Amino acid sequence: xxxxxxxxxxxxxxxxxxxxxxxxxxxxxxxxxxxxxxxxxxxxxxxxxxxxxxxxxxxxxxxxxxxxxxxxxxxxxxxxxxxxxxxxxxxxxxxxxxxxxxxxxxxxxxxxxxxxxxxxxxxxxxxxxxxxxxxxxxxxxxxxxxxxxxxxxxxxxxxxxxxxxxxxxxxxxxxxxxxxxxxxxxxxxxxxxxxxxxxxxxxxxxxxxxxxxxxxxxxxxxxxxxxxxxxxxxxxxxxxxxxxxxxxxxxxxxxxxxxxxxxxxxxxxxxxxxxxxxxxxxxxxxxxxxxxxxxxxxxxxxxxxxxxxxxxxxxxxxxxxxxxxxxxxxxxxxxxxxxxxxxxxxxxxxxxxxxxxxxxxxxxxxxxxxxxxxxxxxxxxxxxxxxxxxxxxxxxxxxxxxxxxxxxxxxxxxxxxxxxxxxxxxxxxx
Numbered sequence: 001x002x003x004x005x006x007x008x009x010x011x012x013x014x015x016x017x018x019x020x021x022x023x024x025x026x027x028x029x030x031x032x033x034x035x036x037x038x039x040x041x042x043x044x045x046x047x048x049x050x051x052x053x054x055x056x057x058x059x060x061x062x063x064x065x066x067x068x069x070x071x072x073x074x075x076x077x078x079x080x081x082x083x084x085x086x087x088x089x090x091x092x093x094x095x096x097x098x099x100x101x102x103x104x105x106x107x108x109x110x111x112x113x114x115x116x117x118x119x120x121x122x123x124x125x126x127x128x129x130x131x132x133x134x135x136x137x138x139x140x141x142x143x144x145x146x147x148x149x150x151x152x153x154x155x156x157x158x159x160x161x162x163x164x165x166x167x168x169x170x171x172x173x174x175x176x177x178x179x180x181x182x183x184x185x186x187x188x189x190x191x192x193x194x195x196x197x198x199x200x201x202x203x204x205x206x207x208x209x210x211x212x213x214x215x216x217x218x219x220x221x222x223x224x225x226x227x228x229x230x231x232x233x234x235x236x237x238x239x240x241x242x243x244x245x246x247x248x249x250x251x252x253x254x255x256x257x258x259x260x261x262x263x264x265x266x267x268x269x270x271x272x273x274x275x276x277x278x279x280x281x282x283x284x285x286x287x288x289x290x291x292x293x294x295x296x297x298x299x300x301x302x303x304x305x306x307x308x309x310x311x312x313x314x315x316x317x318x319x320x321x322x323x324x325x326x327x328x329x330x331x332x333x334x335x336x337x338x339x340x341x342x343x344x345x346x347x348x349x350x351x352x353x354x355x356x357x358x359x360x361x362x363x364x365x366x367x368x369x370x371x372x373x374x375x376x377x378x379x380x381x382x383x384x385x386x387x388x389x390x391x392x393x394x395x396x397x398x399x400x401x402x403x404x405x406x407x408x409x410x411x412x413x414x415x416x417x418x419x420x421x422x423x424x425x426x427x428x429x430x
Contacts, residue, residue: 046409047084048273051319052416053285053300069275072097077111078128079271086112086125086271094123094134099141103203113254115411117268119144126254126263130230143230145211146253155260163256165232166225168214185212188226192217195226195233198248267384270408284416286423289317293331294399297423299416302326324405324413326420331397340393344373347391356381368425370394378407386410388418394426 048054066075072089079085090097094116103109110128117124123134124144131144150159151168159165173181186207189196195217202209211229218225223234232251236243243249257263286297289304302317302325316327334343344362351357360376372392379385387404401424403417 046321046323046406048412048416049083051299051302051321051324051409051413055283055285067274073100074274075111076271078113083273084271085274086115087275088112088125094125094132094136094141095139096125096132096134096141099132100127103141103209108203110252110254113258113269114263115268115270115272117263117265119264126258126269128252128255129250131254131257143209143211145229146257147214147227147232148211148229149262150257150260151214153260153262155262158260159256163232163251164220164222164225165251166215166218166220166227168227169216171214182207182212185214188213188216192224192226192235194235194246194248195224198233198250199226199228267407272409272412284419286420289328291427293427294328295423295425295427296328296401297420298326299420319405323409324403324417326401326403326417328401329399331394331399334396334398336396338393338396338398340371340373340391340398343398344375344391347389348375351377367392367422370426374421386414388414388421390421390424392424392426399424399426 065077066073066085068074069087069089071091072087074085074087076083076085088097088100096116100109109130109132112125113128114126119133125132131146132141133144135142147159147165147168150156156167160167171181171185173184176184189199199210200206210231213226213228215225215227217235218227220234222238222240223236225235226233231253233248234243234251235248236245238245258269263269285300287300287302289296289298298317299319302319304317305315307314313330314327315329316325318325341364348359352359356379358378358380360378362376363374365372365374367390370392372390375389375391377387377389384407385404386407387402387410389402390400392399392401401421403421405413405417
């Protein structure tokens with residue numbers, strides 16, 4: 001995928017070098033850690049509908065902008081078009097779909113604006129107005145204190161200049177009891193009954209939903225604004241296309257957090273196709289790679305590229321967009337004492353030692369009758385990657401193949417790339 005996988009392939013080769021001699025194989029010359037892939041080309045649009053060929057047309061799962069999926073719902077309204085969007089679901093990790101409905105749905109929290117991700121040890125998901133934070137001890141959602149976080153990160157000038165959101169007030173609350181603090185903060189609502197009504201209309205406990213006020217009601221020209229820990233209320237002075245005079249709206253806190261760049265996982269902000277989109281698009285079309293020692297399927301339309309470095313061929317198939325690739329090596333003799341689990345253990349240890357390789361789940365399996373181990377991983381740095389490394393043992397030989405993509409498309413690409421790995425066949429030549 002352009003030059004994003006340079007470091008990954010380098011680590012793969014290094015892992016082979018560090019473990020080959022332990023297993024009895026012949027060492028080979030270490031290649032240079034530069035230009036293992038061809039020069040980068042302009043990448044096209046990313047997504048299943050661009051990088052894979054299907055038996056049906058590339059279309060969304062419904063003509064409607066959102067639709068039901070197992071245990072939840074899929075929304076495309078904030079996905080930028082072409083059927084891309086975000087799922088809101090209930091599962092063992094968090095029941096965001098149930099909470100979305102309990103809290104008032106789109107009218108209360110807006111459309112989803114991210115996938116799930118981890119933030120400060122919590123499972124979270126961004127919606128246009130708020131950010132869900134799952135609390136397993138209560139089995140409910142709390143809203144992230146978005147505007148407190150923006151203040152802590154020095155974004156008050158940004159909020160004032162671009163969103164007309166007032167800075168927090170310097171409250172003198174030293175030594176005050178919590179009940180007194182709450183009472184005094186809520187008293188700021190009394191000057192504007194419409195804002196007070198909107199604040200109190202939150203589902204459940206208004207303080208839990210909105211946070212405490214952190215500013216007085218401030219005249220911002222077109223509207224009066226009250227900043228709270230989790231939301232900002234705006235009472236409009238005249239009719240606007242989105243609100244009538246005197247109506248109170250809630251600023252899009254989740255969208256503002258995205259725009260301010262404070263969220264820790266940019267890849268989670270990328271929209272994807274719906275989880276069931278492959279059943280709509282049809283079966284993936286594959287081509288077959290075949291040489292004197294192996295066969296495997298790869299996605300039709302992907303480009304075959306071979307790069308020679310240090311008398312060693314580095315082969316891969318690259319997706320049309322450049323977002324994903326399949327990388328494979330020639331078989332490598334490991335000697336009569338070779339043990340696949342020991343090889344993988346050394347392989348992973350060597351990669352972790354490089355500092356930006358993170359092993360994830362591992363699966364011990366068989367691929368077409370041969371012992372195999374699949375190692376899921378991610379890498380960080382200026383070229384982050386997610387992928388699966390596969391090593392197969394056939395006699396004294398190992399066969400390596402890896403599938404990888406940019407993190408923002410991995411969840412969609414993974415099932416298809418896994419099919420490619422599982423199609424691998426060792427060719428026996430008599």
